[in-house]
Structures are given as structure tokens and as C-alpha cells.
Amino acid sequence: PPLEIDYSIISKTITNNAIALRERALSDNLSVDIVESLTTEVGPRRMGTDGDQRAISWALEKFKELGFDRFWTEEVLLDRGWVxxxxxxxxxxxxxxxxxxxxxxxxxxxxxxxxxxxxxxxxxxxxxxxxxxxxxxxxxxxxxxxxxxxxxxxxxxxxxxxxxxxxxxxxxxxxxxxxxxxxxxxxxxxxxxxxxxxxxxxxxxxxxxxxxxxxxxxxxxxxxxxxxxxxxxxxxxxxxxxxxxxGPKKGANIIGEITGREHSDQYLVLGAHIDSWDEGTGALDDGAGVGAMMAAAAFIGQMENRPKRSLRVLLFAGEEIGLYGVNDYLKKHKDALGKHVLGAEADGGGGRVHTLIPGVGSTALLVINEMHKLIAPLGIVLSEENNAKGGSDMGVLGEAGMPALNFSQNSNDYFKYHHTPNDTFDKIIAEDMRYLTAAYSTIFYLAAEMPVDFRQ
Amino acid sequence: PPLEIDYSIISKTITNNAIALRERALSDNLSVDIVESLTTEVGPRRMGTDGDQRAISWALEKFKELGFDRFWTEEVLLDRGWVxxxxxxxxxxxxxxxxxxxxxxxxxxxxxxxxxxxxxxxxxxxxxxxxxxxxxxxxxxxxxxxxxxxxxxxxxxxxxxxxxxxxxxxxxxxxxxxxxxxxxxxxxxxxxxxxxxxxxxxxxxxxxxxxxxxxxxxxxxxxxxxxxxxxxxxxxxxxxxxxxxxGPKKGANIIGEITGREHSDQYLVLGAHIDSWDEGTGALDDGAGVGAMMAAAAFIGQMENRPKRSLRVLLFAGEEIGLYGVNDYLKKHKDALGKHVLGAEADGGGGRVHTLIPGVGSTALLVINEMHKLIAPLGIVLSEENNAKGGSDMGVLGEAGMPALNFSQNSNDYFKYHHTPNDTFDKIIAEDMRYLTAAYSTIFYLAAEMPVDFRQ
Structure with missing residues (x-):
């Protein structure tokens, strides 16, 4: 028999909010505008370069402009630079x-x-x-x-x-x-x-x-x-x-937070990496991820009420050159890892999500099932696997025990352009970016709002 | 009522030969192999550079290898070189x-x-x-x-x-x-x-x-x-x-001939330009034209009998930088222009021909109509216009009075790659090149064999 949404799991109010949020994300070009801003005003930003330093200032300014409640940097050391x-x-x-x-x-x-x-x-x-x-x-x-x-x-x-x-x-x-x-x-x-x-x-x-x-x-x-x-x-x-x-260089993880109204110390983490290779402007890798995650959290932050739990957008330093940022983050926040409720990373370009892969406890899986129905209209299927670690940087936190989701994207264009001079803003397809952002904002809103322990 | 082939215009033997030739060209990779050889063994060949000199030697060697009856160069002066x-x-x-x-x-x-x-x-x-x-x-x-x-x-x-x-x-x-x-x-x-x-x-x-x-x-x-x-x-x-x-430089037009068995002083001219821009290897512009024209004439030359009239493959010098080769050719062969029965140039990449545009006398148009039926199975329509000049270099001869054909090609890829470092052999689609070669070989065989004055 066809599954029906069980409103005892997701209330009608939350459902309606999620739908409204999804539809807003589908019609609002914010994620694209963020990628345009990053690639135009900063451009290449390999960790340890001047571009990386400009990217850090850019991100803090952007978090402010988008109405995040808190935003800060956490310095990350790079043992060796490279020209x-x-x-x-x-x-x-x-x-x-x-x-x-x-x-x-x-x-x-x-x-x-x-x-x-x-x-x-x-x-x-x-x-x-x-x-x-x-x-x-x-x-x-x-x-x-x-x-x-x-x-x-x-x-x-x-x-x-x-x-x-x-x-x-x-x-x-x-x-x-x-x-x-x-x-x-x-x-x-x-x-x-x-x-x-x-x-x-x-x-x-x-x-x-x-x-x-x-x-x-x-x-x-x-x-x-x-x-x-x-x-x-x-x-x-x-x-x-x-x-x-x-010699050694410095960079930073950049963190922006929408503070939860009830459980401000519980974090839904939306990851992307701020660094890029140095030949293109890092539009697909990982400007698209930065744009989608910043915009998704900003849309949630712009709703009438803050969600119950906090949302953290984590922009990691030095992914391309060896996961420097996330390893530093894990070291600094190890004791609070239990407060990281659920995480995912967008690092597959600007294409649409086709599959949601969970990596959560078996009870929580039932809730993911219901949550998925609200993004199914975006053309997203739910994987039968339950082993996601969150991808890219976030996978390090996933391996360390944090529940995670992977959003598998259409990456046909990604592997044509990434790591080349051709990874530039013109490769971003605006409608696809809006779909991508809609997927993240809907799921993370639901996850922040619902009283679920994703570890169970 | 549907048109029928009028065998009083094209004899059954010639028709059958043309069909056999067309089918051979569709199954023989020679044109592709020629482009591979030119782009691999010579590469960039802007007029006046060392690459151009290597291309001249290459072309003479290739004409020999392909069994052309005669082949020679005609020196072309370039008033200024460029680095x-x-x-x-x-x-x-x-x-x-x-x-x-x-x-x-x-x-x-x-x-x-x-x-x-x-x-x-x-x-x-x-x-x-x-x-x-x-x-x-x-x-x-x-x-x-x-x-x-x-x-x-x-x-x-x-x-x-x-x-x-x-x-x-x-x-x-x-x-x-x-x-x-x-x-x-x-x-x-x-x-x-x-x-x-x-x-x-x-x-x-x-x-x-x-x-x-x-x-x-x-x-x-x-x-x-x-x-x-x-x-x-x-x-x-x-x-x-x-x-x-x-300062000034030298180059050459390179000419290969399949000598006609009856009217050896009447020429069907198949044009392409040997020069290329200097950043890619000139695969689409105009390696594809060189490959298609050399192969088309070679296939005709490899038939049981030589055609009645001669075929000349003209590989022009310095098209890209101002039609140096064809202008020199016209000057040298002005008196024999009347012996140039019909010409066309392949300079639109390796894509398939979709339209044949004639530029001939009104009586000859009836014959072109019949000839076209033999390439219609290649997906080629006959234009209602009758104003072709032969394209690229060949257009100079067309303007000077030589009857001409234009073979309009699918050039979607051409304008993505041409004049860039990206114009390389991997962009050649073998099947499309075989179709292109089939179109030229079929039409030029018919034109060489049939007692038509294309000026009339």
C-alpha cells in the first residue's frame, strides 16, 4: 500500500512551513548570487594564498549581510605553503x-x-x-x-x-x-x-x-x-x-550560526569548503556548495521563528589540499561532537540532487523517511542504504560518530570543469542551484525543528 | 508526384559506381586517419612558421601514398610574418x-x-x-x-x-x-x-x-x-x-591530381586550407577539410577507371591570415579558369553536410538535381538557392566565374573549438567524417564523369 505521511511524526505546521520554505528556495536566486559574489569579488582561494584571506573576510561579511545570529573564524594552521x-x-x-x-x-x-x-x-x-x-x-x-x-x-x-x-x-x-x-x-x-x-x-x-x-x-x-x-x-x-x-601558512574555518530557539547548543551542520584550486574561480568546486549552504541556512533564518535547534554553516579551510579545516574543527570541538545532531556537505557542483542517502540510527530512519517525502517533489529518491558519512570534509565528523546525510547530485558537469581554469561562474545553472538549495533548506529545517535523536 | 531518377541524365553504370563509392566512403576511415596523421605528425601550421613547412612535406608525401597521379607545390609569398x-x-x-x-x-x-x-x-x-x-x-x-x-x-x-x-x-x-x-x-x-x-x-x-x-x-x-x-x-x-x-615569409599551395581519362585538362577542384591557427593542432579548422578532400579524391582515384575529367585537390596556403594561397592560385591560373569545371571547399569542421547549395548555370541545375538524389540518403537536402561560390578560399574562384557548390555542414562544434588550443584531433567524430567524405566523393565523381557544362 502507498505510504502516507504520518502527521504524528511531522506536524501540519512544520510540514506547511517546510513546503513554504522549499517553494521560496525554488524561486529565490540567493544561492546563485552568493556564488557570483564569491567568484567575482574573491576568485581563486587556495588555502594559504591571498585569495584565501580575502575569502575569509568575504564570508564574514556575507554571514552578516544574510542575518546570521553569530559568525566567527577559527584559525587553522597549514604546515607548508606552495607556489x-x-x-x-x-x-x-x-x-x-x-x-x-x-x-x-x-x-x-x-x-x-x-x-x-x-x-x-x-x-x-x-x-x-x-x-x-x-x-x-x-x-x-x-x-x-x-x-x-x-x-x-x-x-x-x-x-x-x-x-x-x-x-x-x-x-x-x-x-x-x-x-x-x-x-x-x-x-x-x-x-x-x-x-x-x-x-x-x-x-x-x-x-x-x-x-x-x-x-x-x-x-x-x-x-x-x-x-x-x-x-x-x-x-x-x-x-x-x-x-x-x-613555509607554514594560516587559514581559517568560517562558521555562521542561526541560533536555535530551544536547543541552542544542538547543531545541525551544513558544510562546504571555502578553499578552491587556484586556476579557476572555484564556482562549482566549491562555490556552489558555499552558495547552497549559506542560502539554505539564511532562508531558514529568515522564517518567522528560529528553528528549535541551531544551524551551523561550516565553511572549511583547506579541503583540496588535505582536509586541514575539518581535522582542526574536530580537534577543537571533539567534546561537543555529541551536540552535532546531523550533518551534510555540498561539494558536488551546482547540479540537482537525485538521491538522499541517510546515515542515521534505525529509529531516526523512520523520520528521515517522512522528511524525504517533502523533498520528493524535487525529483529526489531515498536510497535504501543507510551508511552516509556526510561527504568531503564532513565525512571526518561522520566517521567520528556524527549522524549524516549525503545528497548525491548530478555531477556530469562537475568532473568536466573541476580543478581547471574552466571552473568559473558561467558554468552555474541557476535553476539547478535553486533546486539544490531547496533540498538542503527543507531537510535541515525539518531536522532542526523535530525532536529526533538521529543517533538512535 | 515523387521525382524519379532520369537515367537518360545519369547512366546506370555511373549511378551504380557512385553508390558503390558512397558506401565505401561510409565504411572507410581514411579521412579520419588523414586528420590524425596531419594533427599528430605536423600539428599547428600557421603560414610562415616551421609547422607550415612541415605540413607541405607531409601533404606531398600523403598525396604520393594515396596514389595521386600528380602532386606539386606552387610557392606563395607572404608579405609579413608574425610571432x-x-x-x-x-x-x-x-x-x-x-x-x-x-x-x-x-x-x-x-x-x-x-x-x-x-x-x-x-x-x-x-x-x-x-x-x-x-x-x-x-x-x-x-x-x-x-x-x-x-x-x-x-x-x-x-x-x-x-x-x-x-x-x-x-x-x-x-x-x-x-x-x-x-x-x-x-x-x-x-x-x-x-x-x-x-x-x-x-x-x-x-x-x-x-x-x-x-x-x-x-x-x-x-x-x-x-x-x-x-x-x-x-x-x-x-x-x-x-x-x-x-619580415616576409614563404609558403605554398599544395596540389594533388587524379588525372582524367578523357579530359585531363578539365578540373573538378576540391579545396581545403593547409594552414591553421597556431594554438590547437587545427583538427577541425581545417584538418577535417584536408582529410575529407584528400580521401574523397583518393577513393575516386582507386576506382577501376579514372573519371573522365581530372580532379584537383587544392590545399591552400594562408587562408586564416588573408586568403594568400587562393589569390596566388587565381593569379597563376587565371587563363585556365575556364577549365575549372566546378569547385567546392570543405572548411566547416568534421560535421555532417545537411544542405547542398549549387552555384551553376540553369541547365546544369537539372543535373545537380539528379546528382543530389545520390547523396540524399546521407541526409542532405538540396537548397532552392543557386548562388554558391564555393566557400572560404574557393569563393575567390567562384566570384571569378567558376561554377561552385557549397556543402553546408553541422558546425555546432566548429564554433566552440576553432581558433583555440582546443581544436585537436579528439574533437573529430569518425562517423560524421565518413558521411562528410561520402558526400564529397559521390558528387565529385558524378561531376567528373558526366558531360555537363556547369556554366550553362
Missing amino acids: RGEAKAEILSPYPHNIVMTALGYSVGTNGDLVGEIVEFKTFAELEALPEGNNLKGKIAFVSYSMSDFKPQPGQPLMGGYSEGTKARSRGHVTAAKRGAEALIIRSVGTDNNRYAHTGSGYGYEEGVKRIPAAAISAPDAILIQNILKRETPVIMKMNMTSEIT | RGEAKAEILSPYPHNIVMTALGYSVGTNGDLVGEIVEFKTFAELEALPEGNNLKGKIAFVSYSMSDFKPQPGQPLMGGYSEGTKARSRGHVTAAKRGAEALIIRSVGTDNNRYAHTGSGYGYEEGVKRIPAAAISAPDAILIQNILKRETPVIMKMNMTSEIT
Whole structure:
């Protein structure tokens, strides 16, 4: 029999408020305007850069303007800074070609021109399978794996292609160095065929292993090199990267609060990360998340009454370069983690949510079921799984025991643009952003208002 | 009543041959392989550069390999060379931003840093409407016209947005200089929102008018600047371009011939241009044309018998920078223009042909009607107009009196990628290229075989 809304769980007043809130979010462009403001007035904001400092001032100003009750920063230390510098590459032979390349985060530079023969590995596993030693001495290791080639098996996550691609991105330089390579290049981890390289984070260098430069090249250039290699002739590349690891830097988590009218010390946490990679203006990654979360909480704050519990918008520092912000937040707020009622993070671009995945206690699941019905008209289904950790930064709090939700989004565009110069405001689709914001505001209003223990 | 093929016009043997040829072209990847070879082994080939010289050798070798009966070059002089150099730009205030910029062809450099306030003009007409004088003294004129905004009126060509955009691209720097501007920037003439600038050709400088630098910026950056300007605050930009006009250079038209078995001195001419802009590898513009025309003629040449008339594949020099090759060809072959039976050029990317537009005598039109039926299965309609000039370079010969055909193609992708670093081989869709090649080979085989005077 069809399920019916059980008004003993969600009162008619709260239901009506939630519907009104959802409809307002669908018709109000606030989330889009916030992304426009952040990308226009701040732009790139990698942690430890001037842009990051401007972003912090911007966010505090925006929280104020949006009528948040409290807003503050919590300083986060970054053990090392990094200057991207320039990255130039060209094929010297058999045919001269410029190659579009960008350094992977926290790579060292080449210290002048580095010339070597390219040796292709189709996957990270293939590179790993090569015995350690001097096999790649004088060579440039090239992992040509394409994220788009990933065909998920039953039960595998759709994002498996991204996970597979990030193996070489995060560990390839150490693995290649152990085999004697002079440098690592990878095909960009993305789904587009634009001639941009997608940057991203490495996991740093390993003690006792040579620190070799690591870079991504664009998909068209990866295909070009593969096509030359098919001619069974050595491909010699010259690269020059002026990246540099520098001393420690400071950043901050930025927190804005709508204070609850009854349980002000119980927090619903809406996460996004304030930092972005440095080549685009960080519109999809994660301007969209910042816009959706700030707007969702602001809409709730602008209702007639404050919700029963507090809402906290957490804008994390340094997600892209290793979850610096959330780890600091957890350390500072460990004792209050039990007061973090439920959390979710928006970090999948500006596309619409298609699936809500809960990660709550079994009793609370019944309530999530009812709450979901109020966002079902947005085209959102409820997953049968109950293992969400909150995504991105928030997943750290989820793993530490905080109940969480994951809002799975359409991320078709996200993996075309993210981590490239192409991640700019024009990629934001306003209607989709309003849908996204409607989903977050509706669910978090309900969760803040209802007397549910999501741990139970 | 439905039209029937009149076999008194096209014999059954020729019809069958044409169908066999069409089907072969649909199943043979030769045109794609040629584009792969040109873009991989040569790459960028702006006239007057080393790449252009490599392209000439490549083309002669390819004609040989494909079994053409004759192939040769005809030297073409270029009155001035050009070095692109680097183009860097940044917004200094009110918010610091890097801007993706590229020099327009044959622009002078900035001679160090050039700093100025940006003054926006929505269209070239708006810039022109400003009286000449010192109104733009110290300023950077910015024409923000977007090709995508063009809404064709009844009777206007679909490509009107491109024509409109190229006004500022070709004449904007002179117009802006006459009003005192220090530099011209335009929104790229293209339909994409990728963060690339589309280069393209200016018409050169005017005697007695200050030679100011001219550059295109990417669509996302044009939008960014417009969004800052909405805040009604001066936008100050710094640009640095090291472009340089140099001395004369040499290039060549490259001609490959399948010699006719009866009228070897009558030519069907299949045109494309060998040169490309210098930032991509010229896959769509005009590798696709080179591939389609070489393959179409090669397929005809590989039939059991040579066709009655000769086929000439004309690969023109210097189309992008001012039709150098075709003008030289016309000068050299003026006396033989009457022997040029019919011509067409492929210079619209790798998309499928949707419309065949003739430009022939009224009697010949009846034959074109019958010929068209053999390519109608490729999804091609016959235009009711009869005014084609052959397109691009070939249009110069068409204007001089040569009968011509235009094959209108799906160019949706073309205007996203052309003149940018993104014009690379991966953008070629193999099946579409086979359709394109099938259309050219079928029509040109018929035209070479049939005793028609296309001038009548």
C-alpha cells in the first residue's frame, strides 16, 4: 500500500512551513548570487594564498549581510605553503608539440629543464607492478588512465572512475620515483576533452624517496602522446615547472550560526569548503556548495521563528589540499561532537540532487523517511542504504560518530570543469542551484525543528 | 508526384559506381586517419612558421601514398610574418583576477606592461558610434558582443553571429585607435563557454592610425568583467603581449591530381586550407577539410577507371591570415579558369553536410538535381538557392566565374573549438567524417564523369 505521511511524526505546521520554505528556495536566486559574489569579488582561494584571506573576510561579511545570529573564524594552521609557478612542456621528438600541463598540488619544480623519454602505463596498477629499482632511470612515467573509461560493475560506486584516477594523482610520484623515474605525468582526472589539465592534490613525498615533479596533462595531449607512441618511436618530452614548497601558512574555518530557539547548543551542520584550486574561480568546486549552504541556512533564518535547534554553516579551510579545516574543527570541538545532531556537505557542483542517502540510527530512519517525502517533489529518491558519512570534509565528523546525510547530485558537469581554469561562474545553472538549495533548506529545517535523536 | 531518377541524365553504370563509392566512403576511415596523421605528425601550421613547412612535406608525401597521379607545390609569398609571443592579462582592481587572453593575428605587442581602464561597448557599432578623437585616451576598449546572442531574422544567414563578431575582430583595433584607445580587447568570437580565447585575423593596421594591440579574451572572463562593471566601479586591467610583426615569409599551395581519362585538362577542384591557427593542432579548422578532400579524391582515384575529367585537390596556403594561397592560385591560373569545371571547399569542421547549395548555370541545375538524389540518403537536402561560390578560399574562384557548390555542414562544434588550443584531433567524430567524405566523393565523381557544362 502507498505510504502516507504520518502527521504524528511531522506536524501540519512544520510540514506547511517546510513546503513554504522549499517553494521560496525554488524561486529565490540567493544561492546563485552568493556564488557570483564569491567568484567575482574573491576568485581563486587556495588555502594559504591571498585569495584565501580575502575569502575569509568575504564570508564574514556575507554571514552578516544574510542575518546570521553569530559568525566567527577559527584559525587553522597549514604546515607548508606552495607556489604553483609555471608549468611548460613540449614534445621534442619525433614531432614538436606544445603540451598543456599543470603541476599537481605540492609538487616540487623541475629545477630547470627536465628532458626524458615518456614511458606509458595504462593504469596506476601497471606502474605499481613494475619492480622497484632503476627501470625508469632517466624516464618520465606517464599514467594514461582515463576516468571516462571506467565501467562500474554491479555494486561499484559510479564515481569509481574518479577514485581510480586519483590513485596515480595522489601516489603516482612516489611510486614512479621508487622505480627511478625523473618525473610523473598523468592524464587529467576528469571527464572532458578540453585542453586543460586538471590539477589536484598529491599525498606529499615519502621520507627517503627522491622528490620528483608530478604534473597532469590535458586529455587531448594525453591522446596525442598515445597516438605518437602507437608509431613505436621514442617520445622525448621537455618539461619545466617552477613549483615550490614554502613555509607554514594560516587559514581559517568560517562558521555562521542561526541560533536555535530551544536547543541552542544542538547543531545541525551544513558544510562546504571555502578553499578552491587556484586556476579557476572555484564556482562549482566549491562555490556552489558555499552558495547552497549559506542560502539554505539564511532562508531558514529568515522564517518567522528560529528553528528549535541551531544551524551551523561550516565553511572549511583547506579541503583540496588535505582536509586541514575539518581535522582542526574536530580537534577543537571533539567534546561537543555529541551536540552535532546531523550533518551534510555540498561539494558536488551546482547540479540537482537525485538521491538522499541517510546515515542515521534505525529509529531516526523512520523520520528521515517522512522528511524525504517533502523533498520528493524535487525529483529526489531515498536510497535504501543507510551508511552516509556526510561527504568531503564532513565525512571526518561522520566517521567520528556524527549522524549524516549525503545528497548525491548530478555531477556530469562537475568532473568536466573541476580543478581547471574552466571552473568559473558561467558554468552555474541557476535553476539547478535553486533546486539544490531547496533540498538542503527543507531537510535541515525539518531536522532542526523535530525532536529526533538521529543517533538512535 | 515523387521525382524519379532520369537515367537518360545519369547512366546506370555511373549511378551504380557512385553508390558503390558512397558506401565505401561510409565504411572507410581514411579521412579520419588523414586528420590524425596531419594533427599528430605536423600539428599547428600557421603560414610562415616551421609547422607550415612541415605540413607541405607531409601533404606531398600523403598525396604520393594515396596514389595521386600528380602532386606539386606552387610557392606563395607572404608579405609579413608574425610571432604570437605571450599574452598575459590581469585585472588589478577592484578585484585581482587573471584573464585568459590571446593576441589577434598580426597584432603588435604592448611593448611592456599596458595598464588601462576598461570601457565596454556591447557591439562594434556602439564603438563606431563614439566620435573620433580622444574619448578613449588611456583606456582599453572592450567589445563584449557574444556570437551566441545572435538571433537570426528571417532571411538572415545562420552564421550571422559569426559575421557580426568578426567585425570587431577585424576592424576593432583601428576603430578604437581612432578614438584614442591604448588597446582593443574583444570577447572571443565563438559559441562555447570554455576559458580559452579564440584568436583570428585582423585586417592589419591603417596608415596614419596608431597601431594599438588587439586581443581576444575568453567568454568566462568577458562575463566576469561585465559582472564587475555592473558594480559600477572602474575596472583596471594590465596586459602584456609580446607579439611582433616580422619580415616576409614563404609558403605554398599544395596540389594533388587524379588525372582524367578523357579530359585531363578539365578540373573538378576540391579545396581545403593547409594552414591553421597556431594554438590547437587545427583538427577541425581545417584538418577535417584536408582529410575529407584528400580521401574523397583518393577513393575516386582507386576506382577501376579514372573519371573522365581530372580532379584537383587544392590545399591552400594562408587562408586564416588573408586568403594568400587562393589569390596566388587565381593569379597563376587565371587563363585556365575556364577549365575549372566546378569547385567546392570543405572548411566547416568534421560535421555532417545537411544542405547542398549549387552555384551553376540553369541547365546544369537539372543535373545537380539528379546528382543530389545520390547523396540524399546521407541526409542532405538540396537548397532552392543557386548562388554558391564555393566557400572560404574557393569563393575567390567562384566570384571569378567558376561554377561552385557549397556543402553546408553541422558546425555546432566548429564554433566552440576553432581558433583555440582546443581544436585537436579528439574533437573529430569518425562517423560524421565518413558521411562528410561520402558526400564529397559521390558528387565529385558524378561531376567528373558526366558531360555537363556547369556554366550553362
